[in-house]
Amino acid sequence: MNRQRNRGRVTVAVLAAMCAAAVLPGQAHAAGPGVYAFDPDAKNVQGAATNVEASTLDEGVPYRSTIKPGEKLYYRVTLDDASAAYVSAVAVPGDGGAVAFGDGITVSLRETDDTQCDRGRASFGSGAYARPVTAYASRTIKEGGSTCQEGGPYDVLVERESKATSSQEPWDLELRFLQEPKLRSGTSMPTEAPGSWPSASAKPLTGKQQKRSGGSGFSEATGLENGRWQDTVAPGQTRFFRVPVDWGQQIHATAGLSNTTSATKEFVGSALTLSLVNPAQGPVADAMLSYSGGPASASLRPLPPVAYRNRFDTSSQVSAMRFAGWYYLSVSLSPKLKESYGAEPIPFELSVQVKNQAEESPYEGDAGVFGVTDQDREVARKGPGPATTSTGTATFGGGPGRVRRTGGWGAACCTGGAGTGGNCWCCWCCWAV
Template sequence: MRQRNRGRVALAAVAAMCAAAALPGQAYAAGEDAAYTFDPRAKTVSGAEVSTEASALTPGSVYKSLIKRGEKLYYRLNLDAKTDAYVSAVAVPRDGGEVAYGDGIKVSIRDSTDRQCSSQDARFESAEFPRPIAAYAYRNVEKDSSTCQEAGTYNVLIERESKATSSPGEWDLELRYESEPKLKSAGSMPTEAPENWPSASPEPPTAAPQQRSGGTSYYDATSLGTGEWHDDIAPGQTRFYRVPVDWGQQIFATADLSNNNASDEYIGNALAMSVDNPAHGHVDDVSPLSYSGKPASVSLDPLPPVAYENRYDSTSSVSAMRFAGWYYLSVTLSPKIANSYGDQAIPLILKIKVEGKAKTSPYAGGAGTFSVTQDDRDMAESGRSGPEAARSSTMKAVGVAGISAGAVLVLGLGVWTLLARRRAVAAPTGPAAMAGPEAFAAAEGVAASVGPAVAPGSNGPAAGGPGGGGQPPYPGPPQAW
């Protein structure tokens, strides 16, 4: 029995080491740039060209799909008559592809009669270089609306448009389906968007600049808060960042590109920057920055404070500021920069300012994606990315499990030692009996035997007989163990 328990201890140790080796994100090499990193939770799903053959999406899930030039693909939703639903699509042209002005995707949600609930486009405009672009559509339950209010089957339709001069290859799609939490009191919420809000740009951040490397996607976007953040960006590269913006708060962002003395050639539409909301719906972008080897800067237009009632505004950039959570910034440097300035990365500075005092959430209970927690603020302060945060949480869990397992082993050895002493005291006296100091020595020998590695099935150094210190073999724990 004792040898079997030793085998179990050895196997447990091996399992713990395997668990540590399998922590998420271990495949990432430090400082290594990669293509778009898809969420590892994403399930593969195929869009259908016939609506009745569409695959169903489930709330809180992430999917990976493909779309060809000119395709119109359907996915199915099963909605009740109470819940607001959001489906986003991130379109990722594959490496080496070309895009043209007007290329892009349209995402819409439609009821069973093909009436459109809402839609949004994501298109390449004057910045005609491939990069991830995002759009979303939603079904909102509204008291005074007669469209898309019933429970039943709805369709998500994703349409791709690409010019004849564009690369014909497939685009990857990353799809997300989120349900908005229930309100504390729907009847007390405003039903009109605010008409006035602060639009003046704030004073720039005063904190000392810090180095932060952007992520490769929404999944591993680097967390940022108010401050000045230094990074580098190479031609053709897209950097992702995320900023926690709570209810009642505004986000301001500026991107500064450093000089490069390799040339003074003028490159129009050299740098693109955009911001998306927690549901990966597009909020706004900036007119692409031109570059001629000198320092250049571009800023997002002022956006309203996050408010539930923003959804009632007809301006898409205001309407998209409808919930709290992580707001995503993406910055892409044109691959054409390499022709004149080389393929080396150029220093980039992001100036982020989150203004306003956080207000109370309008939702009942936890809001998940549509909330800002203290941990989110801590992540923004430390600059952790999505996978790093997951690794941190996993390491904490492994650490707690390790401490717990260690405590159990120590407790077990203590009980084992106590039982050994009691047996020794109760045993009859005689030449072969262990009493007094001998019992304690045997118990200590058992405890010591756990330290060295012992192969299952071997006698080990605690066994009696030759080489065993002259002590008789310990009979082991009670049979009930």
């Protein structure tokens, strides 16, 4: 779970020898509608029909699996006796696969005697079109708790529900298991939910709009800071972004879909979905907008500042704002727009505001993914940008610390350099995979 650190440097000449093929500038986000970029480090794992045959998921390692309609698949994790734990599953239906209201996945964490610790569910809701959705389950250490408090093996059960009218093709899964860092010695944390918090909507931003392209998956999410960001999204496509949100900070986000130049004014319900996901890839909140060819926008409901005590709230949206780190924003456009407005991408604006000064972390040592560093803030400030290479200048969008790779080689960008779209640019980079 620890943050990846630089493990050495290689020269341009060495990288040039390793990069047998290079993409052209502008191809960093060439993935078509419906294509999800799985973590390039993900290991294949097969779910089991019985818990005693379940494969073990290692902490901090991404995994890739599949699930069929109606399947109940077991995986296994080993927990300590002191840390909060999280297991998430991103469900990725096939490109264009039909889904219905209520289709989705459920993730539950259980003791080996089937005692349930927690469960989480993700569905497509009224925006019933195929797109990546995520769910997670957790184990919280509670003073005086009687279940799920011991260290040892635990079962992870992932279940898929699909209507008979929905596509019966298998869905891909991206799985992760994380444990929260231990609290500082002597730290006394609240054990009750917040009584109140600032719940007013943020005022619209008026600053200059900037262009920044989103990625095609969580591992390729583009860093953002406060501002108005412009991108395009095609019918059936999802764009991923990430925003550093520290302890005590409050995030606000709005997505505005541009008008179309088409003469068509046909109404499409739930045309765009804006989703927020926390650092453990647990769902926080969604907002949807309908479309009739004119400008339309949707905002996430006001959420509480990041606080340890949020985990004790009965509201899943409040509870999910329980730790600092990278929070993920995704923008999905319904494939139904293609019928009325064509297949061309439509411009949208993503407005992001993170308020309040950062507060001190409650953890002992490195917070890993559950913290925000100065480097994270710099990534959010710069976002994808030009990288000087041995053959010219390229644009990268994977963001420092995570890029696509070819032939078993991968490099992560520090102050420059990149590799995306399954190929690499030959440039100054540092190893981080």
